[in-house]
Amino acid sequence: MISAGIDIGSRTIKLVLHDGADIISSEVRPNSYNAIDICREMLKDVSYDGIVSTGYGRHLFSRHFNCEAISEIKAFTLGAFHTIPDCRTILDIGGQDTKAISIDEKGKISKFEMNDKCAAGTGKFLEIMANALEFTMDEFIESASSAEKGEPINSMCTVFAESEVISLIGRGALRDEVSLGIHHAIVKRSVSLMKRVSIRDSIVFVGGVANNRCVRSLIEKDLGTKVSVPENPQIIGALGCALHKFKTAADSI
Amino acid sequence: MNKIVNPEPLFNDEFVGEPPAKRVLGHVQAKREQGAAVAGIYCGYAPMELIHAMNIVPAVLCAFSNAQIEAAEEHLPANLCPLIKSSYGFVIRDTCPFYAVSDVVIAETTCDGKKKMFELMSHIRPLYVMDLPQVPEEKEAREEWKSMILKVQSFMEKHTGKNTTEEKIEASIKDTNRKNALMRKIFGFAAMQPPVVSWAELYDVIFIAMAAKGEEINPRLEDIIVKLEKRVESGYFHGDLKSPRVMVTGCPVGGDALKIFKIVEEMGGVVVALDSCTGMKAFMDDISEDTGDPVGAIAERYLRIPCSCMTPNSRRLTTMDKIIENFKPDAVVDFVLHACHSYNIESYKVGEHVKNKHNIPFLKVVTDYSDGDVEQIKTRVQALFESI
Numbered sequence: 090m091i092s093a094g095i096d097i098g099s100r101t102i103k104l105v106l107h108d109g110a111d112i113i114s115s116e117v118r119p120n121s122y123n124a125i126d127i128c129r130e131m132l133k134d135v136s137y138d139g140i141v142s143t144g145y146g147r148h149l150f151s152r153h154f155n156c157e158a159i160s161e162i163k164a165f166t167l168g169a170f171h172t173i174p175d176c177r178t179i180l181d182i183g184g185q186d187t188k189a190i191s192i193d194e195k196g197k198i199s200k201f202e203m204n205d206k207c208a209a210g211t212g213k214f215l216e217i218m219a220n221a222l223e224f225t226m227d228e229f230i231e232s233a234s235s236a237e238k239g240e241p242i243n244s245m246c247t248v249f250a251e252s253e254v255i256s257l258i259g260r261g262a263l264r265d266e267v268s269l270g271i272h273h274a275i276v277k278r279s280v281s282l283m284k285r286v287s288i289r290d291s292i293v294f295v296g297g298v299a300n301n302r303c304v305r306s307l308i309e310k311d312l313g314t315k316v317s318v319p320e321n322p323q324i325i326g327a328l329g330c331a332l333h334k335f336k337t338a339a340d341s342i
Numbered sequence: 343m344n345k346i347v348n349p350e351p352l353f354n355d356e357f358v359g360e361p362p363a364k365r366v367l368g369h370v371q372a373k374r375e376q377g378a379a380v381a382g383i384y385c386g387y388a389p390m391e392l393i394h395a396m397n398i399v400p401a402v403l404c405a406f407s408n409a410q411i412e413a414a415e416e417h418l419p420a421n422l423c424p425l426i427k428s429s430y431g432f433v434i435r436d437t438c439p440f441y442a443v444s445d446v447v448i449a450e451t452t453c454d455g456k457k458k459m460f461e462l463m464s465h466i467r468p469l470y471v472m473d474l475p476q477v478p479e480e481k482e483a484r485e486e487w488k489s490m491i492l493k494v495q496s497f498m499e500k501h502t503g504k505n506t507t508e509e510k511i512e513a514s515i516k517d518t519n520r521k522n523a524l525m526r527k528i529f530g531f532a533a534m535q536p537p538v539v540s541w542a543e544l545y546d547v548i549f550i551a552m553a554a555k556g557e558e559i560n561p562r563l564e565d566i567i568v569k570l571e572k573r574v575e576s577g578y579f580h581g582d583l584k585s586p587r588v589m590v591t592g593c594p595v596g597g598d599a600l601k602i603f604k605i606v607e608e609m610g611g612v613v614v615a616l617d618s619c620t621g622m623k624a625f626m627d628d629i630s631e632d633t634g635d636p637v638g639a640i641a642e643r644y645l646r647i648p649c650s651c652m653t654p655n656s657r658r659l660t661t662m663d664k665i666i667e668n669f670k671p672d673a674v675v676d677f678v679l680h681a682c683h684s685y686n687i688e689s690y691k692v693g694e695h696v697k698n699k700h701n702i703p704f705l706k707v708v709t710d711y712s713d714g715d716v717e718q719i720k721t722r723v724q725a726l727f728e729s730i
């Protein structure tokens with residue numbers, strides 16, 4: 090049996106095909122206003138026996154494709170626990186959400202926290218700040234990694250932080266130090282979210298922002314412990330969906 | 343077993359299908375035409391038995407619409423509880439029909455936001471702020487609150503020309519106790535497994551039972567009980583046999599805040615216990631009868647309300663224990679309105695208690711009256727259900 094998992098996030102759509110032993114293929118595409126059309130496009134040339142959706146478009150997808158939809162919390166837990174079985178704490182920073190999940194030895198969720206409804210501390214926040222500094226995302230990460238110290242950013246509200254950044258630059262602050270300051274701000278917020286679910290090793294960092302090596306190393310520095318990032322951290326939710334399909338299929342036999 | 347759909351509705355009056363406030367407005371207007379005065383109230387601490395005994399009809403003032411908030415924010419800070427902002431918006435825009443017919447307004451020093459908001463509206467209608475003792479366990483609290491009840495009595499006498507006697511107040515206490523007993527019987531149908539009544543139906547019944555005296559509403563409550571018993575006999579139940587049973591506790595829920603109940607249902611759950619001031623709270627306790635000191639007995643009962651404005655409010659946890667025991671929820675959602683510090687802080691205690699003592703998954707939801715966070719709340723509620 091081949092099962093598919095699809096994660097319809099605010100910025101990207103992730104698809105994973107799994108044969109029960111390995112990931113056969115995966116794909117990440119930018120999302121837009123017409124999520125369902127993009128999903129159809131992605132699924133056009135692949136074959137699978139069953140599909141499960143997650144992400145904020147999961148209910149829309151499940152209505153169109155008549156399939157099960159699971160929460161991102163569950164999807165990321167399944168995916169992360171499968172990839173790194175000794176994982177106890179999961180941090181997921183996506184385009185519009187940040188989540189911290191603590192799980193037990195069996196992979197069962199013991200507690201989870203999500204950011205409030207605004208973009209503070211999410212991938213979108215980093216994107217807007219990079220824009221404000223007229224950087225591409227890669228340049229932005231490069232710039233932050235090269236700085237010795239960070240300018241403190243006090244506001245976590247995306248709108249206020251953007252004006253704070255602009256006025257810092259206006260006052261002659263170094264662009265690299267502002268970049269690092271922004272990274273500090275998002276890390277501070279993510280760590281406090283993780284502390285609310287209680288942090289235990291090993292810590293797995295997933296979601297699109299896990300590809301940002303500066304965020305990752307700052308989290309490690311802050312916690313004083315290693316943080317694992319799976320090879321393709323963005324597809325962990327979609328992977329969790331595909332794995333869930335196997336579970337339910339096994340239950341119904 | 344086939345599921346029976348469309349059971350007989352609990353009400354069969356002209357207000358079926360309308361928001362429950364319409365039915366209450368009809369009641370208030372009818373009482374007014376018969377000569378009753380009207381007291382607008384904002385909170386569970388308003389002494390209902392005294393109000394009823396004075397031939398005054400209590401009208402719970404509107405506080406749950408997002409549409410009123412923009413106007414309120416012209417005077418109030420944006421970072422304030424939506425319940426306060428909405429209440430104020432209704433008053434300054436003159437859009438609350440209950441406020442429009444109120445002769446007096448009764449207020450309490452519960453949370454800071456409300457207290458200061460009352461100052462801004464006190465010139466519009468005669469308003470009395472009852473000074474609520476906030477450490478109810480102190481031995482002086484009872485006398486203090488009793489004297490406040492007597493003071494609000496004089497205030498109402500002065501502004502409405504109505505008065506009462508100790509006998510009438512005692513009769514009013516007994517009237518409330520009879521009504522509460524019937525209400526608890528109705529709640530019992532939500533405690534059943536599976537429940538035979540929905541949150542929306544309970545909400546309708548609670549709305550009218552809050553404003554009406556027992557003698558006015560009890561026949562209808564009895565009628566509702568008969569209908570619910572028939573549902574049980576017919577095998578009807580609400581929701582799905584697998585639906586997680588949810589207790590929603592915390593800040594008052596109404597109007598646009600009902601989104602929390604709707605989300606719980608949309609995610610496949612059933613709300614079986616409504617633990618707030620617009621829910622079951624007012625009906626869960628009785629007032630001592632024939633004490634020779636009816637006002638003192640009322641004071642005692644109201645000081646037992648487990649509101650987060652009180653400290654240490656340990657009664658919140660003991661009341662929850664009883665509710666959990668009776669209603670057997672599979673999950674507890676703590677509903678906290680944005681910027682409500684007292685419920686928000688207390689949520690930590692509540693969450694630890696629910697998890698440690700009852701081993702039930704717990705979720706705190708902090709939100710306002712807008713619908714911008716509906717999708718995120720859905721994700722959390724779904725994850726809560728997945729963790730059962």
Ligand code: SF4
Nearest residue numbers: 385386387452619649
């Ligand atoms: S929660 Fe407290 S302040 Fe709010 S209505 Fe109830 S008793 Fe009053």
Ligand code: SF4
Nearest residue numbers: 423425453593679682
């Ligand atoms: S919900 Fe909280 S902040 Fe709002 S009026 Fe009630 S006690 Fe005050």
